[in-house]
Amino acid sequence: MKNNLSVYVHIPFCVRKCNYCAFYSLPLCDERVMRDYTEALIRQINSIKTERPVTSVYFGGGTPPVLGVGALISVLEAIKAGFRLSDDCEITLEANPESVSLPDLKDYRNAGFNRISMGMQSSNDRELAILGRRYDLSRYKSAVRAVIDAGFENRSTDIIFGIPEQTIESLEKSVMTAVDSGTPHISAYSLSIEKNTPFYNNRDTLILPDEDTEEEMYYLLCDILKKHDYSHYEISSFAREGFQSRHNLHYWDCGEYIGFGTAAHSYCKGKRFSNIADVNEYISLSTGDYFSPTDFHVQRYLSDTDKREEAIMLGLRTDRGIRADDELLAKSKKYIDGGFAKIENGRFILTEKGYRVSNIIIAALI
Numbered sequence: 001m002k003n004n005l006s007v008y009v010h011i012p013f014c015v016r017k018c019n020y021c022a023f024y025s026l027p028l029c030d031e032r033v034m035r036d037y038t039e040a041l042i043r044q045i046n047s048i049k050t051e052r053p054v055t056s057v058y059f060g061g062g063t064p065p066v067l068g069v070g071a072l073i074s075v076l077e078a079i080k081a082g083f084r085l086s087d088d089c090e091i092t093l094e095a096n097p098e099s100v101s102l103p104d105l106k107d108y109r110n111a112g113f114n115r116i117s118m119g120m121q122s123s124n125d126r127e128l129a130i131l132g133r134r135y136d137l138s139r140y141k142s143a144v145r146a147v148i149d150a151g152f153e154n155r156s157t158d159i160i161f162g163i164p165e166q167t168i169e170s171l172e173k174s175v176m177t178a179v180d181s182g183t184p185h186i187s188a189y190s191l192s193i194e195k196n197t198p199f200y201n202n203r204d205t206l207i208l209p210d211e212d213t214e215e216e217m218y219y220l221l222c223d224i225l226k227k228h229d230y231s232h233y234e235i236s237s238f239a240r241e242g243f244q245s246r247h248n249l250h251y252w253d254c255g256e257y258i259g260f261g262t263a264a265h266s267y268c269k270g271k272r273f274s275n276i277a278d279v280n281e282y283i284s285l286s287t288g289d290y291f292s293p294t295d296f297h298v299q300r301y302l303s304d305t306d307k308r309e310e311a312i313m314l315g316l317r318t319d320r321g322i323r324a325d326d327e328l329l330a331k332s333k334k335y336i337d338g339g340f341a342k343i344e345n346g347r348f349i350l351t352e353k354g355y356r357v358s359n360i361i362i363a364a365l366i
């Protein structure tokens with residue numbers, strides 16, 4: 001077992017819910033709830049004692065900056081005080097263009113955050129409005145400028161493809177907007193219409209790109225990013241040399257992590273658990289005498305079979321793939337022959353064509 005840990009902090013608040021969002025996130029709560037939530041987070045952090053080195057910390061959401069710069073920094077300070085962060089610890093803050101300002105970004109940088117993951121999603125104002133995002137292209141550009149001016153070299157940009165009314169040309173512009181911003185890391189996700197979202201409820205009225213167009217979009221963005229020196233190192237992730245997400249690689253490597261905050265997941269000492277997905281209950285549980293994620297979560301020990309299957313599932317997400325033993329080779333010949341996978345240095349690795357159908361291949365192999 002690898003000894004190092006990652007830490008995840010979940011901030012579940014957003015200014016408004018986007019039309020496609022199925023994450024556990026809430027519209028902005030009143031200041032008292034946000035303050036109580038910050039205190040609950042710090043109590044949970046203080047309840048954990050470990051000497052294991054932490055190599056990455058990730059503040060995700062939700063839209064973490066809506067908690068406020070002072071609150072986020074106080075949570076980071078609690079993590080620094082309670083955990084042994086490695087000297088080169090990657091500390092990421094997720095943000096949206098409308099949620100950052102230069103003074104705040106400078107404060108985040110000075111406090112130790114060293115990576116910003118920005119949700120651009122599209123550079124087309126009409127598509128942003130359809131998604132229910134709260135900014136336009138010019139706001140995105142000024143946010144990028146502020147992130148750079150505040151001294152963040154390590155940056156990531158999220159893009160969505162398959163947006164209603166999106167065209168090949170508009171996707172190309174979005175990808176090039178991200179590339180031109182100099183971001184060294186890009187995550188690109190295909191839009192999925194999830195239950196209990198406005199998109200799902202209005203699905204009959206959405207003008208979605210058809211399957212062929214969506215596939216064309218996927219290969220187009222892969223080609224553009226390859227031409228601009230991004231390696232496709234994970235199903236949805238592209239990075240320039242030295243800028244792969246350490247935090248995500250740790251997950252995909254089956255590394256252990258602790259999640260703080262409502263709905264956050266943990267994997268520690270071979271056991272999976274998750275915190276309760278209710279802000280108010282999370283806050284009230286945190287005021288007990290003894291506060292630990294193990295008080296109120298779903299717990300599961302992973303059996304050897306679970307671990308083997310997870311290693312396949314997670315390993316095949318990345319360009320490191322999994323060890324190609326005889327059993328795997330026997331099962332996977334048709335995928336190699338069909339161009340969905342390749343063998344390199346004794347590893348079985350999905351190709352870009354394989355990434356498109358990774359769920360089917362993974363299900364067949366486990």
Ligand code: SF4
Pocket residue numbers: 013014016017018021022023025061062063096
């Ligand atoms: S900003 Fe992100 S987490 Fe918040 S509602 Fe939109 S998609 Fe969901």
